[in-house]
Amino acid sequence: MAKLTKNQKAVQGKFDSEKEYSLEAASKLVKEITFTKFDSSVDVDIRLGVDPKKADQMVRGVVALPHGTGKDVRVLVLCTPDKEQEAKDAGAEYVGLDDFIQKIEKGWLEFDVVITTPTVMAKVGKLGRVLGPRNLMPNPKSGTVTLEVGKAVKDIKLGKIDFKVDKTGIIHTSIGKVSFTPEKIVENANELFQTILKLKPSSAKGTYVKSITLSSTMSPGIIIDKSSVNGI
Secondary structure, eight states: OOOOOHHHHHHHHHOOTTSEEOHHHHHHHHHHTOOOSSOOEEEEEEEESOOTTSGGGOOEEEEEOTTOOSSOOOEEEEOOHHHHHHHHHHTOSEEESHHHHHHHHTTOOOOSEEEEOGGGHHHHGGGHHHHGGGTOSOOGGGTOBOSOHHHHHHHHHTTEEEEEOOTTSEEEEEEEETTSOHHHHHHHHHHHHHHHHHTOOTTOOSOSEEEEEEEETTSOOEEEOGGGSTTO
16 A cells, blocks of 8 residues: 555545535645645535536536636737737737647637637627537627627736636636635635626526535545535
8 A cells, every 4th residue: 555645644634525515614724734835725526417418408607716726817909900009008918810729729728718709700600619519619698709808807807716627526726726715615616606607597497506525726625515605
C-alpha cells in the first residue's frame, strides 16, 4: 500500500468521504482540506436526472456570481472595426476579427471566453471544430453573441459564467477560489443552484438534482446534503 503523505493524513483526519455535509459546512471544510501552494479553484459537480441526448433536456444557462469567480478571465472579442473601441474600453484583452480567426485556426487558444456579434457569425462559425469541443464557441443563449459587446465583456469580468450539462448529465463549473470566505462560496453556490433549478426541463422525469459535490482543484470531493440547499 502506498504511503500517505503528510497532507493526505491531514485530510483524512478532517474529512469523511462517505458523509453528507451541509453546504455551509462543506464551504468551510474545502478550505481546510486544500493544501496547494496556489489559490485553488472551488468547483461544483451537479448530477442531473436528465438525458442530454434529448434536445429538450439540454440544461444550459448563464449566472452572474455575486462574488465573481476570482479568476482573471481573458476575453477575445471578434467584431467589426466599429465595435472594437467599445470592446477595448470594457476591458477585453484581444479585439479584432480576421487576424484572430487565422491565429485560432493555427492553434492559438490563449483566451477563456469569446464574444462576437451576429453580423460576423458567418466567419466565426467556421471555428466551431476548434472552439466547440472546448466549450468556447459563442452562443446567443450565453450572451456571447450580441451587439452590446461592451456590456458582455463587463458582465464576464464581473463574474458571469456559462454552464452546460455534459453528455453524462453532469454540470461542472468553478464558483470561486479557496481564498474566498465560506460565506462567499455559499452565496455563489446558491446563486448557481437556484439558476439551475429554474431551468428544469418539463420533459425530465424523476429526481432532477441527483447529487452535488464540492471540491477544490486538488481536494477530494465533499458530498453536499441536498436538503441544505433551498428549493432542492
